[in-house]
Amino acid sequence: NAGVMQNPRHLVRRRGQEARLRCSPMKGHSHVYWYRQLPEEGLKFMVYLQKENIIDESGMPKERFSAEFPKEGPSILRIQQVVRGDSAAYFCASSPGGSRDTEAFFGQGTRLTVV
């Protein structure tokens, strides 16, 4: 049973370009979460999605950032017109949901560098 898969592992973009980060949850998991981590800091919640629905985007910047989790395929975190401050590690996590939802499983992350 493969874990949470994220790609790419490393992504370099020039200022103004678009970044697309992909996340495939663990098999059987229908809940996906995106986090951002700056160096020497904790993970900051961005958005929580279920298939075809954004459940909570309270941590998402209002501009340039969007996320989706289509019926088929991975979840996508999209950052338009990237700036240097977007450089960070972006982690995706998944969980099964339901009453026993006490553990989230994280992917290896995508390290975005904006040059």
Next chain:
Amino acid sequence: GQSLEQPSEVTAVEGAIVQINCTYQTSGFYGLSWYQQHDGGAPTFLSYNALDGLEETGRFSSFLSRSDSYGYLLLQELQMKDSASYFCAVNSPNAGKSTFGDGTTLTVKP
């Protein structure tokens, strides 16, 4: 809002016991989790406490006191491979949506 405080760094020697404390402020509490992260890799779930008391999993134990808004992670028989960052996190009803502390960097020395 929610906020968590934990020490930024802890150093201990191999074979010792170390305790990493975490205090939190939250408007709604569903549980306290602990995660381990090596060198910026994938955070790995260690433990979860929803009720007061001690949860033991091998060399790792986690404690929660809801009345004190306080918990700790206890690592016993430290090994070099335990050198990592450890994060406490306050859960929402969904495990994946959590508020994380800034992490404690544990260095285990020979």
